[in-house]
Amino acid sequence: MTAKRLQNITESATLRISNLASELKSQGKDIISFSLGEPDFTTPGHIIDAAKASLDRGETHYTPSPGIPELRRAIAEKLKNDNNIEAKAGNIIVTPGAKQAIFEVTLSILQEGDEAILFDPAWVSYDPCVKLSGARTVWAATDRDNGFSPSGLAEYITKNTKLIVVNSPCNPTGGVYGKETLKEIADLAIDNNIMVLSDEIYEKVIYDKEHISIGSFDGMQELTITVNGFSKAYAMTGWRLGYVSAPKNIYEQMLKLHSHSVSQATSFVQYAGLAALQGDQTCVADMVREFRERRDLLIKGLNELDIRCASPDGAFYAFADVSEYGNGEKVAELLLNKAFVAATPGAAFGEAGNDFIRISYATSQERIREALRRMEAVLK
Template sequence: MPSSRLERVEESATIKIANAANKLKSEGIDIISFSLGEPDFDTPEHICKAAADAMYRGETHYAPSNGIPELRNAIADKLVNENKLDFTADDVLVTPGAKQAIFEIIMSVLDDNDEAILPDPSWVSYSPCIKFAGANPVWAPTDPENGFMPYGIEELITDKTKLIIVNSPCNPTGGVYDKEMLKTVSDLAIDHDLLVISDEIYEKIIYDKKHISMGSLDGMHERTITVNGFSKAYAMTGWRLGYVAAIPELMKGFKKIHSHSVSSATTFAQFGGVAALEGPQEPVNNMITEFKARRDILIDGLNRIGFKCKKPDGAFYAFADVSEFGNGDEVADKLLQEAHVAVTPGSGFGASSKDFIRISYATSQERIREALQRIEDTLL
């Protein structure tokens, strides 16, 4: 029989929609997929070459559990120079994807019946990870008119609260926390002696604002756990390469879980990570320019149809209010079955988001225009 632990955790909404879309594709139906959070660009050639060269020179054995020294050094340099975070290579743990890093962190810092505060909506896997640890997610409301910034966090803090999760730029909303918002969270964390996970996986995919790392704020170095990776910025989703940086007292627990579960990230993939950080950044900049053009086409089209959707400042998602046409689950199902456009219902990201859908614009401008036409023909 399955463990009772599994009963606490719901199925991933994004994976569920992707599976439904793939089933229709297997039947020969042309599906335009806006469901998965995956750049549609190829990994830059110099990164692939570095990994291939590593493989062919024999870097196919176990890596050090924490990560190869070359990559941990490159990550530490990046964190110091780009993010103003005071870390060394010893403060970095390389993981098979940022999702694994988040799982290890939450399992390490939360006990049974602890509470962790996260914005509503949030990425679909935060809440299940919290529940796996035996703790309870507490949802902070957000304001769609103000970039989905959370509010009222202080009223949610109890003697059981141990953790606040920040994801900027945000999946699913594309919201970007400015310094004032980060300062609000940091003040609460300091006043109530809380930890903060700062998930910065989308930090480079940002359009009209500047990314600020939570750990760079005064008083936050020791209580911020910074998570990042290579999947989004470098189109390396299939490489499964992420990392976490934190002070040694916290890192000790992450490493324990890491060593007894995944052992290490793939060895030759880590050499690709070194090339990503130390090589040319033009592919990243070109990808962001294209994402911004796609964003503008999509948001203009959605608002023309009658969805309510402001332009996101980061990531590659639109989080649209579709209440004029039904709730998010109804609209997502109708679009998949009739328009053959796959989107993710907002209910998968938080209880207050049932009137929303998430649209990932990680597809070509041509397909975005075609999808908009299909949506318009179906709903209007």
Template sequence: MTAKRLQNITESTTLRISNLASELKSQGKDIISFSLGEPDFTTPGHIIDAAKASLDRGETHYTPSPGIPELRRAIAEKLKKENNIDAQAGSIIVTPGAKQAIFEVMLSVLDEGDEAILFDPAWVSYEPCVKLAGAKAVWAPTARDDGFRPVEPGEYITEKTRLIVVNSPCNPTGGVYSKETLKEIADLAVDNNIMVLSDEIYEKIIYDREHISIGSMDGMQGLTITVNGFSKAYAMTGWRLGYVSAPKKIYEQMLKLHSHSVSQATSFVQYAGVAALIGDQICIADMVREFKTRRDLLIRGLNELGIRCTSPDGAFYAFADVSEYGNGEEVAELLLNRASVAATPGSAFGSAGNDFIRISYATSQERIKEALQRIEAIL
């Protein structure tokens, strides 16, 4: 009685672990949650004020399906100024979160039997979106001892390859791709006429490295679909606001899907997005500075416990090798049941993560210290 297309799709592991942690909390247990990729900061005040002002103006009705003109223009200007991408407001769709944008991209680019290359490990929702489009995810390896850099991605291109997914900074590893790595992928895309989906949701959360957009590289203007959003950089996860900039032909197909499904992003949230982009950006610098302090505290603590973990260059995740104590599934279960610490098994992100757990350090320094003490007591 259910559709076949969903029978091989599993629920999001990160959300499942988060829901389980919330359930245990409701039972009175003191759970330290390292599972969900959600900044624990409050959305900056000027963004909240913009949403309130929009409500007060009565802007609670339908907007144009691709988004209000003010926000699309602000996004285009941001992409030109910060990412060196010649984006046009007329090729931008504002979506209810970046995840919706990725879903729409997959269904607009991939057909039954097509292939999309994912770099292992990769964010949990890429493969389900590929499958829902009727396509196949091809997992290409990365170098775990070299920032999880893609290794020989050209070896995985076939006549069926239609899309390469790039996520830098990366969830779950925190890896940031170098200019050389991005150029290698760009050259493959140009030579083989393959589209690239560049998921740049963590671009602002980066430490001592430079973020480079693959869409800014030679020959990539017509081959790159850039997805971004407001959840991570502006602590706006619950607001559900993202966007996509795509070549005109793909934009037109995406807009069909967008208008027949979600219709639009929430009206007053879009006005908050304008305030986020054009307002003072010091709020991001403050958050990144705190994330870096937390990262250093966590990575040092894990390695002192004998858990191998390299220092991530971006995002707010530690991808920790727990193979000395079991596989990632076993250790994640042990930590939750015995230490009341919720982490995500690395296997959720691909087979390369079997010996890992992903730890989100989007929580306070005090809770990180306590979690390390609990982990030490168990392991």
């Protein structure tokens, strides 16, 4: 009695691990969670204050479906100043989270018989979104020795390819694509008239490299859909606020889906997003500085445990090769049940992740040190 479209979709692996960890925690176990991609910082005060002020003003009613005009204009300005993308407010939809934006993109572009290219490994929800649209995922290889950048992309393109998904900085690897890599993707997209979905949710969480938006390349304005949000940069995961900038023809199709499903992003949360973009950005720099320290602490500790793990250039994930101790599934299960450390098996992100686990270092340095001690006790 259930729809066939959902029968080959599995639940989110990151949320599944989180639920298992919560169950153990309810039994009194001290669980250190490395599973969810959620900053442990409190949302900056000026953003919270803006939401409270919006509530006090009685802004608890419907807004225009694509978002309040002030926020859409601020997003367009942000894309121009930060990303060199000539976006228009009239082509922007404010969504309840970046995940909703990605879902709307895939359903607006893809259909039965189409193909979408994902770089293996890739975030857990891209593939289900592609499948729900009726299309097929094509997994393209990446080079782990080059920050998991795509390798030999041209060979995966066919007459059915309608979409390439780019995620830089990348979840789960922390890889950041350089200009040369993005130029290769852009050239192939232009030559074959393929749309590119650029998920830039981690753009502000970057360390020693520069973030480059593929939508800023010549010829890519009408072929790029840029998705971003507030969850990672401003510690606003629970607020559920994202946005998408798309070419007009795609925007119009997305808006149909948006208006008939979620209607709009929450009214007072949109005003919080406006404050986030227009307020002091020191809070972002402070969080990134702390993420860098956590990253360095974790990578050093993993390597001392004979777990190979390159230092990620962005996001807050370590994609760790645990093949010295077994495959990712077995090691993640061992760590959760014996060390009470929750990490996500790399296979959840694609076949290339079979020997890996993803560790989110969005937790305190004290807890990272304790987790490393527990991991050593179990693995050694």
